[in-house]
Amino acid sequence: MSSELYSDKIRIVYHPDYQNHYTTASCETPTRVTSIMKYLDNRFPVIQPDECADEDILLCHSDGLLTIEKQLPDRYHVARLAVGGAITAAQLALDGFTSFAVIRPPGHHANPDHNWGFCFFNNMAIAIMKLLTAGAIHSATILDIDLHFGDGTDTIFKSHDNIHVLNIQSSNPDDFLKSTESSLNSIGHSDIIAISAGFDQYEKDWGANLTIDDYRKIGVFAGEFAQNRCNGKIFTILEGGYYIPDLGNNVESLLMGIMQGLS
Template identity: 40%
Template structure:
């Protein structure tokens, strides 16, 4: 499991909880030394246009610092997807998050839809076609869902408990790639009061096992939410340990 990361993600680029000081650091503290870190390039505007309308991109450009960080976030997701396509599962440790960003809209601390941009980069060049997106964030990824509402080849599933995930995976066996919107705000000590840290390991094992069985081990994850710095890093590490164990 490789971790895609750039130091630009340490910048406090906004006033929202996703941009808070120390949020990325608490994850690095848990992962450093246990995983190989790989640096991404920023996404190009042509990459953003695979998903977003030109007017939306111009709107985000109005905040120069945020725009630069967001380009690297999309680029990090692209790098993780490309590694996954080569059979090297990867986790994009990026921010801002993206699953609330639609083609011409954004809210919920999201600006560009990182995971959709990465998926479309692969799909447009014919590397993959059928993709399963599993969103484990507390909040429904309305941006991702709307982007793919007219694309039957891409299926979006939002987590409704571990039993629900098992049921989802039993149905979606025909896929070339699994992409995970990895939010951690469903934790018992975060906004959701639902999952324990060890549940993320179980989730990781289920997803990785599914990907290795049905799509040649091609899967990647991109950081979305998660705001309690005391448990966020541990939850991320648990998910990655699950990914590694799901064989």
């Protein structure tokens, strides 16, 4: 399948400052995003996001957490840009594009008042909450395919009946795919579907589980769900994924699957 066919429909969200070094675990390195961008090689238009505002962060996080994160300005800047990237990807989806935010730091372990797992603010939760509070959407489905349970996103939306947070957890590839499909099938209409795309379930990554083609299959399920139940509204943001040589390949595979599912 030629990815160039989709250059008018796909938008990549990226900011050069995602390459900045900041205080975090050594495996959460800038080469995660630079390797993806190099692989995609400008085949799709790239949109540069702005930093989010404090008010955006406070949609999902406490004043206390915000104050703590402000104490490390270099990291705070990139963390705000990551939230801004997720917000931009969400808006692009509403505008009719299939968007992928190649962002770091990841966000799904960021809870209202504490964070861990290389996450500082919950990029996905803030993007969805911003659309909700603006009245742009009333419901959403969040599909989290990272190796690790997205506890932050799950906690933030626990009391929101119209926001379905699906954490797919299986160490068997067939079960993982079946679980993705059946979880999506259990949901009716949503105004948008958003994928928290961690690639650490990849067979050469920590999870030692999914193949590159499995990411395409997951993309097909999500794309079909978007087409049939979300009026085609779908965006994806990067969460984990630490096997650098194949990160770009996996991103492309997921994206091409989404486009296949949408068509």
